[in-house]
Amino acid sequence: MSATTEVITVQEQRLPVVTPMEMVQQAVTSGAGLDVVSKLMDLQERWEASQGRKAFDNAVAEAKGEIPPIVKDRKVSYNQTNYSHESLGQIASIVDPILNRHGLSYRYKASQEGGRVSVTCVLSHRDGYSEETTLSAGADDSGKKNSIQAIGSTTTYLQRYT
Numbered sequence: 375m376s377a378t379t380e381v382i383t384v385q386e387q388r389l390p391v392v393t394p395m396e397m398v399q400q401a402v403t404s405g406a407g408l409d410v411v412s413k414l415m416d417l418q419e420r421w422e423a424s425q426g427r428k429a430f431d432n433a434v435a436e437a438k439g440e441i442p443p444i445v446k447d448r449k450v451s452y453n454q455t456n457y458s459h460e461s462l463g464q465i466a467s468i469v470d471p472i473l474n475r476h477g478l479s480y481r482y483k484a485s486q487e488g489g490r491v492s493v494t495c496v497l498s499h500r501d502g503y504s505e506e507t508t509l510s511a512g513a514d515d516s517g518k519k520n521s522i523q524a525i526g527s528t529t530t531y532l533q534r535y536t
Contacts, residue, residue: 394418426503433476433499440472452517462534477501482533489513491528495536507536 394417401410444465446458473479477500485492490510498504509532513524 394421423503426499426501429477429501430499430503430505433478434497437472437476437478440475441469444468455516460534462530465534482536484529484532486525491525491532493529493532493536495533509536 394414398411398414398418401414444460446460447464448461449458450456478497479500480495480497483494483496485494489512491513492508492510494506494508496504496506511528511532513521514527514531515521515524519527
């Protein structure tokens with residue numbers, strides 16, 4: 375008696391992805407109650423936030439792969455102090471076009487409380503997700519700066535670092 379083996383190939387079937395918004399539309403069309411529609415809208419918001427975060431993370435990873443080391447283009451010399459640093463303009467001229475290609479942008483928010491200056495850099499993606507980094511420091515009164523220059527110096531410094 376001989377045994378035969380039969381091979382059966384099963385083709386993978388992918389079901390269409392239904393977004394929460396499509397579920398909301400179906401619920402409204404079928405006359406679902408306000409509580410169901412409200413829960414589906416909450417689900418839609420969470421889904422959009424998750425999608426935005428994924429797009430942000432991917433864009434940041436891709437942009438980081440393109441950003442070269444930034445060369446120190448400014449020299450500072452006063453009293454016994456000498457150092458070099460990257461200017462904000464130098465950083466922006468290199469980073470901005472790369473971030474833009476990946477749907478990313480940044481902006482700054484500054485505040486002052488007491489003798490401390492705080493700068494928050496907000497990095498945003500075109501899909502709506504953003505992250506913030508805040509640094510604070512006292513006004514830089516080194517050299518012969520007046521009080522406004524001391525605040526401006528600290529603000530620029532914190533912008534470069536955030």
